[in-house]
Amino acid sequence: MLFKRTISTFGLSLTVLFSSLFLSGCSERPFLTQDSSYVILSVSPSGTTQSEHIELPWNTNMAVMQKLLLESSFVLSDLHSPSDLKSSDNDPLGTTSLQANFPEPKRMTFIVDDHVVTLEVQSLQIEVIGSNVGQVIINQTIILQGIDNPNLQPAFEALTDMLHDKDE
Numbered sequence: 001m002l003f004k005r006t007i008s009t010f011g012l013s014l015t016v017l018f019s020s021l022f023l024s025g026c027s028e029r030p031f032l033t034q035d036s037s038y039v040i041l042s043v044s045p046s047g048t049t050q051s052e053h054i055e056l057p058w059n060t061n062m063a064v065m066q067k068l069l070l071e072s073s074f075v076l077s078d079l080h081s082p083s084d085l086k087s088s089d090n091d092p093l094g095t096t097s098l099q100a101n102f103p104e105p106k107r108m109t110f111i112v113d114d115h116v117v118t119l120e121v122q123s124l125q126i127e128v129i130g131s132n133v134g135q136v137i138i139n140q141t142i143i144l145q146g147i148d149n150p151n152l153q154p155a156f157e158a159l160t161d162m163l164h165d166k167d168e
Contacts, residue, residue: 039099040160041125047093054163064162068155072098072126075134075146079112082143095130097137098156099123112144128156 040052105120125137126146133153134146 039101041097041099043093043095045094054159064155064158068098068152068159071149071152071155075126075149075152076110076124076136078147079110079136079144080146081113082145095127095132096156097125097127097130099125110144126152128152 038054040054042050042052044050101123102121105122107118108121108124109116109118111117119138119142122139123137125140127133127135132145134148136144136146138144
């Protein structure tokens, strides 16, 4: 009798655990647009610009996208204005960025130069490959430098690998 009760309790605990994981996976994530679409902007060393619109179908492995969003959120957690930047190369050649466009302006709060700043954001762009990894462009006009996150590029590459595997 005690063994059956233990098994029953264990089974109920697993059900509650999996239910909570499933429900939390369905909740809204930071920087996830309403239509779950993103743009990858690439500028080749020769100056050719390529824009790749990414649409994530319902059956996409969202864990890969959530990892990229988590790493992007880390980049955004501490921003610095250009006057605080060490001298860096601002040449956009050979860069790749992830851009999120919001259909409606989204109020976001950032820490910029140790001050809390709230902005109405319509677009957010983060450089994932290039000379200024972590550079953030808000609303196509405000250029800031985020945390140089070594996990950002691998998370981005995992997403592009998944997307290219889907195409094949």
